[in-house]
Amino acid sequence: MQVSAASLRMAVLLVAAVSAACAVVRNPALDRARDVYDKARQDPAIVRNAGVALDKAGQTLEAAESLWKTEHDVAEVEHLAYITEKRVEIARVTAQRRLAADEIQQSRTPRP
């Protein structure tokens, strides 16, 4: 099989152009999900009381971001971004629940 240098160069150029486009194009839903997640990560109450729930959100976000990089599947990425945001909210609410449970626990033990 002979491949001419010109067509090889064209192919390389095409691949480079496509990957460059992938790196630049943003997805607003994905950016928002990343933002919501990062904010929750900075909240010590959530990290301490709902770490597992927050990790789940992080895994979904990672899947969304890698899919966006490799396949540019808008519908699926927006779907995963939605799931990420809901998972962050679940972590937030779970942390509130733990704090409320702690409060009940404290009320049962006599205070100094």
Add this chain to the structure above:
Amino acid sequence: MSRNCDSNGGIGGGEKHLFYSAAFAVLIIFAGCSTTKPPTDSLARAELGARAADEAKAAELAPVDYKNARDKLAKAKAAMAAERYEEARRLAESAQVDAELALAKAETEILRRAVDQVWKKSEVPPTQAELESRNPLSQGAEKE
């Protein structure tokens, strides 16, 4: 096709290439098809999640998220019946996470009410730290 297509048949290099790329394309198409099989697992998980939310009285304690979950679950079933499997899977996954959120909110609300009861009974004012723990956790809590 009159020509014998097995590898030791008399196919020239170019045609052999064509054959392999065609086979590869067919393989990819089949792989694509296999990912859009009926999302029975996702639908079952969503159904379970909605039932768990039911039991926690989420319909009353977290009505918005609960309704989201129920609406999407119904739409997922409709999409499944119409053999729109991709759509059915996404709807089912969304319904499941909405149900999980409704459940978490309902459980938190029940505990919050219990906390209020505790303080009403004991008549002891909560400490500063306890008051702070009851505040909304942070910015994102009340998003638009």
